[in-house]
Amino acid sequence: MNRILSLLALGHLAFGAAAHAQDMANEAATSPWSIAEHAKLRLIAGPTAPTGKQRVGVEIVMSPGYKTYWRSPGQFGVPPAFDWAGSTNIGGLDVRWPVPERFQDSAGYSIGYVGEVVIPVSVQPVDPSRPVMVVLKLDYAVCEKICVPVKGEASLWLEPGVTTVVSPRLESYEARVPAPVKPGPHGGKPAILEAKLDDTVVDPGIKLTLQVPQDGSIEDVFVEGPGMWSFGKTHLTPQADGLITAQIRINDRPKGASGPIPLIFTVRGTPKPVETRLELDIPTAKP
Template identity: 35%
Template sequence: MKTLVPPHLAFALLAALCASSWFATPACAQDASSWQQDSHSQLRLLAGSRSGTVLLGGIVLQLQPGWHTYWRNPGDSGVPPRFDFSKSDNIEAVTVLWPAPTKFDDGAGGHSLGYHDQIVLPLRIVTKNADKPVILRADISYAVCEKICIPVDAKAELPFTSVASTEDQTLFAALDTVPKPANIGDPNPLTIRDVKRDGQSVVVDVATPDARDVNLFVEGPTPDWALPIPMPDAHSPPGVKRFSFALDGLPPGAKPDGAALKFTLVGTDKAYEFNVNLQ
């Protein structure tokens, strides 16, 4: 006697199988490109559901144990990934959305910011015409590092064809790891309470219910600003984790007055992004 699986359970089962790192079937292939492999990592594209002019996609990057790659700001050392989507069909713009990074020793006395194991970078894709075929083509350059760094160049392409993609669950989960926009003093348990300039240093007070696993990162107005990673103060006031950093690494001729800084505050299970004009 045959057992019939209800359609909604069959779809859920297929989605779970397709989310598996090494599973591949023709049904999965329509929503995920083939893996592009090198010696220490592999990469592929994901396509979300096809609906409207703004689509959700993703880049999956898997790394061998002990290897890492970098965030958009690599920290004290490293190379950020670079993306070129210009060869895509019927795509106006692609925005890479960055999950909160991890801080780790760079092996040279400093710290790098990036990812281990597997990371899914969500993509916000604006199409030119919602009624025409969409093909995402990506040229991606990144570094994979253990004790040494190895540059990787990968190419991948994927059409967006599914009204209900099997990768939607994976993509929505990745979106949850992207820091949420916030403002100074927001009534969240984890927030930036104050940002002050003290001569050639900046002091940032963070309100947090648990100061043990909180990190703060800062970026300047343009990628050529190389501001140091804010370091915690061992003598922070009660209920506050205080960070500070020197105004070093500015490009020639740049002034800190009024500079638009971006702070990324990362806690155990929440992360927020703050845009602040330095006074």
């Protein structure tokens, strides 16, 4: 009888160990933290996408009160610079930026992330049947009252076809990546109905007409142009018909730039941020 009980106990322990091992296997793989001044960085893996692309997140956690910057940092700041040169079996990388927020620093308004962020990256293997080694060197800045340039290095081994891992943290930030939408109404998402020049400012700015989804909101709009374009803080004005007008000043532009200019508008709002790309015919700046 004692022998039977011992065998049952061993079986229970073996089952528990196997279940724990399976739970550990299902958790997302992570690299060690790369520690810098007022910040730390690591890579986290998510499940392989149905297309065969590997899903990775660049996680940055900062000291309380510190911020880092978006791809277009606003009036001041430095966007992160990614170096993937040491990676193997990678045919392409797509950095997918979560919607940022606007914050005020010592000199003006900048755009980025406060406290923490996970930047999703889609990785296309050259050979999907072979493992991928993701190696990242990142130059970025973290700022409180002044900015501190920092560096981070991380690497992560990804097995092919791993679909059982879970990464709620990565997935929560993937959900914050703006959905690409064309100009015009979109049920359930914020929308840009019209974009035109705004003649109410000395040097023409941009005026948008925005549609807010039912039970949704629009909090801000970030504008990007090719090269050295710079845009001011967005001023949102609700209208009587339920629409919102957004006025955005052109602060700076490449010398002599005019004509149809490709612009990216990122609308921060609920239930889902959106990104709209369009061309706007902008005249030469007034002398």
